[in-house]
Amino acid sequence: MMSMNSKQPHFAMHPSLPExxxxxxxxxxxxIRRACLQAPQLQSNIFASLDETLLARAEALAAxxxxxxxxxxxxxxxxxxxxxxxxxxxxxNTTVHDGSxxxxxxxxxxxxxxxxxPHPHSHMHGLSHLSHQxxxxxxxxxxxxxxxxxxxxxxxxxxxxxxxxxxxAERFKQRRIKLGVTQADVGNALxxxxxxxxxxxxxxxxxxxxxxxxxxxxxxxxxxxxQAWLEEAEGAQREKLNKPDIYSGGEKKRKRxxxxxxxxxxxxxxxxxxxxxxxxxxxxxxxxxxxxxNVVRVxxxxxxxxxxxxxxxxxx
DNA sequence: ATGCATGAGCT
DNA sequence: GCTCATGCATA
Numbered sequence: 001m002m003s004m005n006s007k008q009p010h011f012a013m014h015p016s017l018p019e020x021x022x023x024x025x026x027x028x029x030x031x032i033r034r035a036c037l038q039a040p041q042l043q044s045n046i047f048a049s050l051d052e053t054l055l056a057r058a059e060a061l062a063a064x065x066x067x068x069x070x071x072x073x074x075x076x077x078x079x080x081x082x083x084x085x086x087x088x089x090x091x092x093n094t095t096v097h098d099g100s101x102x103x104x105x106x107x108x109x110x111x112x113x114x115x116x117x118p119h120p121h122s123h124m125h126g127l128s129h130l131s132h133q134x135x136x137x138x139x140x141x142x143x144x145x146x147x148x149x150x151x152x153x154x155x156x157x158x159x160x161x162x163x164x165x166x167x168x169a170e171r172f173k174q175r176r177i178k179l180g181v182t183q184a185d186v187g188n189a190l191x192x193x194x195x196x197x198x199x200x201x202x203x204x205x206x207x208x209x210x211x212x213x214x215x216x217x218x219x220x221x222x223x224x225x226x227q228a229w230l231e232e233a234e235g236a237q238r239e240k241l242n243k244p245d246i247y248s249g250g251e252k253k254r255k256r257x258x259x260x261x262x263x264x265x266x267x268x269x270x271x272x273x274x275x276x277x278x279x280x281x282x283x284x285x286x287x288x289x290x291x292x293x294n295v296v297r298v299x300x301x302x303x304x305x306x307x308x309x310x311x312x313x314x315x316x
Numbered sequence: 317a318t319g320c321a322t323g324a325g326c327t
Numbered sequence: 328g329c330t331c332a333t334g335c336a337t338a
Contacts, residue, residue, distance in 0.1 A: 141334080202334050207317060218332060256336045257321055279328075298321060305331075 059242055162316040165219045166212060173210040179233055183207050190229055198225055215305075216312055259299065263289045267296070271303050 106220060158164050184203035191200040201222075208214045209222050259267070270277065270285055277300065279286065286293040 202317080204335080205333060208333090211317075213318085215331070216332090221332090254321075254335060258319080258337090276329090295320080299319095301329075301331095302320065304329090310331095 159223060160216075160220050162201070162225065162313075165216075167218070167221060168223055169210050170214055172230060175230055175234065176210075179237060181233065183210070185227060186226070189233070190225060193225070193228055193232060194224065195228065212313065213309060215309060257295055259291065259295070263291060267299055267303075271300065275300070275304055275307070 176183075181189075182203070183206035187201040187203055187206045189200075190198055205214070205222075206226075209219065210227060212219065214222070266289055267285070270281075274281065279297075282296050282300065283293050285291075286296040289296070
């Protein structure tokens, strides 16, 4: 509730911002992205039944790896450290079939507001629903591009161009630094823009935006927001320079699981063979590596996300 | 800067 | 149970 960010006011952003309105961020590059990124998903299914031998091999390698490392000094049981906040609803259904891609997984949430987080410090960050399913499932080529009468311009081709995004991210970082603002400051200042649906963002997200380690869609969705902030911040600073005014203006923490190098290597070996293991395989892997099943599942999810980004940037 | 985690929305 | 956006915690 009262969890204010204890940030040093590097630079005070005041809410004298123009009334920007919310823009649905549609992405016409969605089709492209999916075509480029989701191919591997489909292909992975093909191996669903062929991976047995490879898996066996990976398991063998993993077993050796672990055996060796456990003989040595091993920091801690990756499994033993844990969240104090909640126990993930780890579905322990042991009846899952080997349908591999089964769940499949569709679009996915989007630019969520974390206001539902059990975290106490979860102020109202999140961009709630920007882009949302919109960016995800938009297939119609040019639905409504051009400009909105809002503060944010809607998506144009140039906005979805990877090259342009990259250039913007670079400029953004340089100008942010010139303003003497930290990534965290930017994230917290976003809420001051008063753009409907736009809350604050974390330092992590700003960092990832600058380093292009977000998904393409995510980059597209965030760009106009950060651009709006940048313009606002620079405008505010100009004002400050023009008129040399005189005035200036707890709870339980989540524990991060740390998967030891040997186990991680094993996971990578499994991933190379089957990026989308069935629930049962995940359980098996978890047992072999002595990790929680959920930890393994999440690891695979995160790994897939990472690979997707890498592949995208690789072919662009 | 990045690893592991959560939660929304969807299949 | 997946994807995706995003966050906390930490190296």
